[in-house]
Amino acid sequence: MKKDIVPPIVENIAVAIVKEKNELDEDEWNVYLLNFKQDNIEGVLVTSCGYGMYNNQSVKTSILRHFLDVISANDFKKIEPIVETVFGLNNEFWVSFFIKNVMYDKKYIFLPETIKDENLILIPLLNKKGVIIK
Numbered sequence: 001m002k003k004d005i006v007p008p009i010v011e012n013i014a015v016a017i018v019k020e021k022n023e024l025d026e027d028e029w030n031v032y033l034l035n036f037k038q039d040n041i042e043g044v045l046v047t048s049c050g051y052g053m054y055n056n057q058s059v060k061t062s063i064l065r066h067f068l069d070v071i072s073a074n075d076f077k078k079i080e081p082i083v084e085t086v087f088g089l090n091n092e093f094w095v096s097f098f099i100k101n102v103m104y105d106k107k108y109i110f111l112p113e114t115i116k117d118e119n120l121i122l123i124p125l126l127n128k129k130g131v132i133i134k
Helices: none
Strands: 013-021 027-035 041-054 057-060 064-071 075-082 090-099 102-110 121-123 128-133
Touching: 013 075, 013 090, 013 102, 027 041, 027 064, 027 090, 041 075, 064 075, 102 128
Parallel strands: none
Antiparallel strands: 013 027, 013 128, 027 075, 041 057, 041 064, 041 090, 090 102, 121 128
């Protein structure tokens, strides 16, 4: 039965949205997947989308898919850039990966208006300021 299936719990994996400077010294925001585990994660697939209300209308962004392959233990990879115009939406990142042939998955949702300068903290592994969900 479906109720008897207990999916493995995702721990020590995080998604961070980080404010950085580009090559023109302009501010830009990027999304990273961080692996705080002592094991590599493999077959990493991330889907991202934004949804919510904008000007009293329901909106949904395109769904983007990213295959990151392997993220080493205590390492990170950039998922995608993100534009400030979607910060007023729910920004969802659904992460799936394997550890030792066991599949894990978890949704990370940044709520509207949580990605802003006053909420930035120093992100471990990246040593940059951003917002993180573990």
